[in-house]
Amino acid sequence: xxxARSFQxxxxxxxxxxxxxxxxxxxxxxxxxxxxxxESITVARLAREAGIxxxxxxxxxxxxxxxxxxxxxxxxxxxxxxxxRQLEAHEGPVxxxxxxxxxxxxxxxxxxxxxxxxxxxxxxxxxxxxxVLGFKMGLIEALGPVARWLDDxxxxxxxxxxxxxxxxxxxxxxxxxxxxxxxxxxxxALQDPRVAVLARDPLVAxxxxxxxxxxxxxxxxxxxGEG
Amino acid sequence: xxxARSFQxxxxxxxxxxxxxxxxxxxxxxxxxxxxxxESITVARLAREAGIxxxxxxxxxxxxxxxxxxxxxxxxxxxxxxxxRQLEAHEGPVxxxxxxxxxxxxxxxxxxxxxxxxxxxxxxxxxxxxxVLGFKMGLIEALGPVARWLDDxxxxxxxxxxxxxxxxxxxxxxxxxxxxxxxxxxxxALQDPRVAVLARDPLVAxxxxxxxxxxxxxxxxxxxGEG
Amino acid sequence: xxxARSFQxxxxxxxxxxxxxxxxxxxxxxxxxxxxxxESITVARLAREAGIxxxxxxxxxxxxxxxxxxxxxxxxxxxxxxxxRQLEAHEGPVxxxxxxxxxxxxxxxxxxxxxxxxxxxxxxxxxxxxxVLGFKMGLIEALGPVARWLDDxxxxxxxxxxxxxxxxxxxxxxxxxxxxxxxxxxxxALQDPRVAVLARDPLVAxxxxxxxxxxxxxxxxxxxGEG
Amino acid sequence: xxxARSFQxxxxxxxxxxxxxxxxxxxxxxxxxxxxxxESITVARLAREAGIxxxxxxxxxxxxxxxxxxxxxxxxxxxxxxxxRQLEAHEGPVxxxxxxxxxxxxxxxxxxxxxxxxxxxxxxxxxxxxxVLGFKMGLIEALGPVARWLDDxxxxxxxxxxxxxxxxxxxxxxxxxxxxxxxxxxxxALQDPRVAVLARDPLVAxxxxxxxxxxxxxxxxxxxGEG
DNA sequence: TATGAATGAGTATTCATTCAT
DNA sequence: CATGAATGAATACTCATTCAT
Numbered sequence: 001x002x003x004a005r006s007f008q009x010x011x012x013x014x015x016x017x018x019x020x021x022x023x024x025x026x027x028x029x030x031x032x033x034x035x036x037x038x039e040s041i042t043v044a045r046l047a048r049e050a051g052i053x054x055x056x057x058x059x060x061x062x063x064x065x066x067x068x069x070x071x072x073x074x075x076x077x078x079x080x081x082x083x084x085r086q087l088e089a090h091e092g093p094v095x096x097x098x099x100x101x102x103x104x105x106x107x108x109x110x111x112x113x114x115x116x117x118x119x120x121x122x123x124x125x126x127x128x129x130x131x132v133l134g135f136k137m138g139l140i141e142a143l144g145p146v147a148r149w150l151d152d153x154x155x156x157x158x159x160x161x162x163x164x165x166x167x168x169x170x171x172x173x174x175x176x177x178x179x180x181x182x183x184x185x186x187x188x189a190l191q192d193p194r195v196a197v198l199a200r201d202p203l204v205a206x207x208x209x210x211x212x213x214x215x216x217x218x219x220x221x222x223x224x225g226e227g
Numbered sequence: 228x229x230x231a232r233s234f235q236x237x238x239x240x241x242x243x244x245x246x247x248x249x250x251x252x253x254x255x256x257x258x259x260x261x262x263x264x265x266e267s268i269t270v271a272r273l274a275r276e277a278g279i280x281x282x283x284x285x286x287x288x289x290x291x292x293x294x295x296x297x298x299x300x301x302x303x304x305x306x307x308x309x310x311x312r313q314l315e316a317h318e319g320p321v322x323x324x325x326x327x328x329x330x331x332x333x334x335x336x337x338x339x340x341x342x343x344x345x346x347x348x349x350x351x352x353x354x355x356x357x358x359v360l361g362f363k364m365g366l367i368e369a370l371g372p373v374a375r376w377l378d379d380x381x382x383x384x385x386x387x388x389x390x391x392x393x394x395x396x397x398x399x400x401x402x403x404x405x406x407x408x409x410x411x412x413x414x415x416a417l418q419d420p421r422v423a424v425l426a427r428d429p430l431v432a433x434x435x436x437x438x439x440x441x442x443x444x445x446x447x448x449x450x451x452g453e454g
Numbered sequence: 455x456x457x458a459r460s461f462q463x464x465x466x467x468x469x470x471x472x473x474x475x476x477x478x479x480x481x482x483x484x485x486x487x488x489x490x491x492x493e494s495i496t497v498a499r500l501a502r503e504a505g506i507x508x509x510x511x512x513x514x515x516x517x518x519x520x521x522x523x524x525x526x527x528x529x530x531x532x533x534x535x536x537x538x539r540q541l542e543a544h545e546g547p548v549x550x551x552x553x554x555x556x557x558x559x560x561x562x563x564x565x566x567x568x569x570x571x572x573x574x575x576x577x578x579x580x581x582x583x584x585x586v587l588g589f590k591m592g593l594i595e596a597l598g599p600v601a602r603w604l605d606d607x608x609x610x611x612x613x614x615x616x617x618x619x620x621x622x623x624x625x626x627x628x629x630x631x632x633x634x635x636x637x638x639x640x641x642x643a644l645q646d647p648r649v650a651v652l653a654r655d656p657l658v659a660x661x662x663x664x665x666x667x668x669x670x671x672x673x674x675x676x677x678x679g680e681g
Numbered sequence: 682x683x684x685a686r687s688f689q690x691x692x693x694x695x696x697x698x699x700x701x702x703x704x705x706x707x708x709x710x711x712x713x714x715x716x717x718x719x720e721s722i723t724v725a726r727l728a729r730e731a732g733i734x735x736x737x738x739x740x741x742x743x744x745x746x747x748x749x750x751x752x753x754x755x756x757x758x759x760x761x762x763x764x765x766r767q768l769e770a771h772e773g774p775v776x777x778x779x780x781x782x783x784x785x786x787x788x789x790x791x792x793x794x795x796x797x798x799x800x801x802x803x804x805x806x807x808x809x810x811x812x813v814l815g816f817k818m819g820l821i822e823a824l825g826p827v828a829r830w831l832d833d834x835x836x837x838x839x840x841x842x843x844x845x846x847x848x849x850x851x852x853x854x855x856x857x858x859x860x861x862x863x864x865x866x867x868x869x870a871l872q873d874p875r876v877a878v879l880a881r882d883p884l885v886a887x888x889x890x891x892x893x894x895x896x897x898x899x900x901x902x903x904x905x906g907e908g
Numbered sequence: 909t910a911t912g913a914a915t916g917a918g919t920a921t922t923c924a925t926t927c928a929t
Numbered sequence: 930c931a932t933g934a935a936t937g938a939a940t941a942c943t944c945a946t947t948c949a950t
Binding site for chain 2: 120121123124125127128129132133136137139140163164167168170171172173174175176178179180182183184185186187188189190192194195197198200205208209211212213214215216217218
Binding site for chain 4: 574575577578579581582583586587590591593594617618621622624625626627628629630632633634636637638639640641642643644646648649651652654659662663665666667668669670671672
């Protein structure tokens with residue numbers, strides 16, 4: 001029995017170590033992504049910076065894409081939990097709170113938008129359907145509580161409108177980030193005064209857009225996705 | 228095939244013939260993009276399907292990216308011109324017309340959204356700043372008349388709001404297309420009933436979102452340049 | 455008869471024009487080669503700078519290599535003619551004159567060495583045997599008089615030694631130029647003090663080497679090339 | 682073929698095994714270069730003939746040029762070591778020994794001259810300065826002992842003359858090889874009796890030229906760096 | 909003659925992933 | 930468990946030359 005416990009202990013310790021190493025890898029990936037584009041991050045360098053072997057990365061994640069998809073999922077869930085927490089503690093008009101909470105919490109996570117914008121390009125290639133599905137189900141799980149809170153708290157919202165609003169918001173976030181905070185040469189081009197009218201602050205634009213949506217909200221009816 | 232090879236062996240000596248061949252190449256590119264992702268399109272195959280030599284493609288476009296950027300620009304301008312035409316001929320409430328015209332004309336151009344969603348990934352890499360700038364200036368030129376029409380026709384719009392609305396709409400279009408009409412495995416995953424709540428019709432969503440924006444519109448002030 | 459003469463005149467004028475245009479092309483090629491490596495010179499740019507069409511270049515030279523081979527031949531012949539002229543007018547010891555004339559006249563033709571060093575790499579590829587042979591026969595024709603002059607004027611030389619010496623000199627010129635006046639990164643590397651011992655002035659080295667050969671000359675016997 | 686594939690499937694984990702595989706690659710490169718020009722050798726074929734994957738080549742050498750530069754360096758050092766060994770064991774007049782040793786040892790290494798003649802064309806393009814510098818420093822290290830031996834053993838040599846003589850010899854070797862043992866169509870042209878006077882045996886010419894230099898040697902003074 | 913539009917061969921290199929050790 | 934050596938697929942672009950006009 002002592003032996004068994006010891007074995008259990010070992011396994012537990014092992015499991016802890018594994019989780020820690022997995023977290024390590026994700027942390028390194030996050031740090032790297034903060035300063036360089038996805039394509040320029042090689043698994044070899046990621047492993048080296050994490051102090052492990054290349055092959056070891058593949059003991060924890062089946063592919064490079066899966067690794068970053070996991071990262072996005074975690075950051076997204078953490079953000080949504082924080083959003084829910086802040087919403088539940090809000091004061092003043094709910095519409096105002098919703099807009100504020102969403103945009104301000106996003107401002108504190110500068111890389112989240114870049115990660116989110118990457119999801120579709122990543123999801124669409126090199127990841128198995130099963131994993132995409134897993135990600136999306138995790139997303140629903142994270143969105144759910146916020147959506148339900150919105151359904152309840154927003155006077156103009158009928159059931160399901162919370163989720164619709166969140167999906168719209170997500171689309172706007174991604175679209176505006178790509179348009180107003182592009183990378184590479186597009187960023188340089190945006191600095192030219194001749195195209196100044198196209199240069200907007202992504203978070204300001206998002207804020208205005210979300211507020212307008214809420215002001216003009218009209219329930220969309222029981223929306224159930226097309227098959 | 229015979230049609231595609233219509234130019235083979237001939238030499239485009241007059242500006243007219245050269246423009247025709249250029250248009251030919253763009254047409255082939257458009258056709259190919261309609262059925263496969265950008266990355267899988269090789270210049271060699273594009274040339275073969277156009278019935279010309281690889282090198283000939285490079286007589287008309289400096290790079291593969293420039294070719295597709297030109298394609299997007301042309302389709303975008305054509306769409307915006309059509310939008311303006313329909314807006315000027317609209318009947319009934321202007322808000323309703325704006326939403327209808329934008330979404331219905333988009334529905335008639337099934338590949339435009341895919342092209343638009345590609346722009347940022349293309350612009351951000353492999354294209355010279357000068358060319359990005361050229362594209363963006365062309366975009367402004369095409370957006371301008373529509374934006375001004377909106378400024379005038381929309382009671383709730385102050386000067387500049389037309390352009391802001393169009394930029395928001397563009398962002399929403401791109402973001403919603405990526406979220407609701409993804410490619411590859413993401414499309415397959417979206418068909419699973421467990422994530423049905425994430426599966427929306429992109430054009431319906433866009434329509435509702437644009438309408439909500441207009442209903443809730445509150446002038447954003449004279450927004451110029453980056454905030 | 456008048457008509458025939460007129461025709462002859464036309465032909466003659468045409469012939470003159472052709473020669474002039476051919477010379478034009480060579481002059482432009484020479485100017486370009488003076489400031490950039492052979493590989494970076496494109497026929498298209500050469501034609502443009504000469505104010506003619508690409509195809510026109512090929513009316514005067516069968517290949518790019520042939521064009522430059524012709525250029526080398528002309529410069530080489532001009533140089534050897536000048537060398538002979540100066541040798542015939544020399545004063546003082548003949549050995550000294552030979553070395554001086556060869557190196558000083560070379561110093562006045564800064565690009566000749568680069569052209570000469572190119573010959574073998576060019577000859578070995580893309581030029582028909584017949585043309586290589588023509589070049590070499592022209593070379594013999596130009597070397598001949600100088601070689602014979604050397605045979606006569608140099609006390610230590612037997613018949614044939616003049617040509618042998620010239621061939622040795624040519625080899626040394628090419629070898630030393632490649633070693634001591636390289637292009638690209640090799641030139642940069644040579645500037646490093648750690649390899650200073652390898653950095654020599656090519657003309658000084660050539661001068662010393664030629665002088666040493668003459669001082670130590672011993673007739674090599676009737677050398678007739680291996681078949 | 683079986684021999685070439687001796688490593689296939691194995692993994693070189695120890696430094697010893699890695700050195701062996703590296704040597705293997707160099708050996709294959711040497712064999713290929715013996716029968717075809719550098720440009721026609723593709724890394725893909727090199728790898729196939731070595732029984733390894735394309736990528737594996739790049740595990741051992743950063744570029745194709747670096748691979749061949751390494752090859753030249755190794756052969757050159759081996760040759761110079763052999764030269765020094767034979768010089769130290771020479772009998773009879775030192776001048777005679779120097780000429781004999783240099784030319785005869787070269788005759789036993791038929792591909793060395795081709796390799797050496799390639800160096801400048803390779804060094805001048807596609808290789809980083811650092812690597813050129815490394816090559817040149819290795820060259821100095823290999824030349825040094827021979828140069829010093831010459832300084833001591835040759836009565837006519839002052840300090841530094843040994844190195845000067847070796848550099849001259851190197852230039853003559855390269856120049857004469859290119860002139861008298863060309864490749865491609867130039868070789869064919871040289872067989873024509875009309876240019877027989879240009880056809881010399883490169884090693885015989887080198888031998889005579891070196892002997893003449895030594896006979897006529899006059900110290901050049903302490904030559905250091907560029908003149 | 910002159911033109912320039914058309915052609916198409918040709919290749920080094922990276923990097924995610926596997927699997928022998 | 931961990932490692933890192935080995936793998937190999939995959940592709941835009943240039944430019945000398947030709948030949949229809």
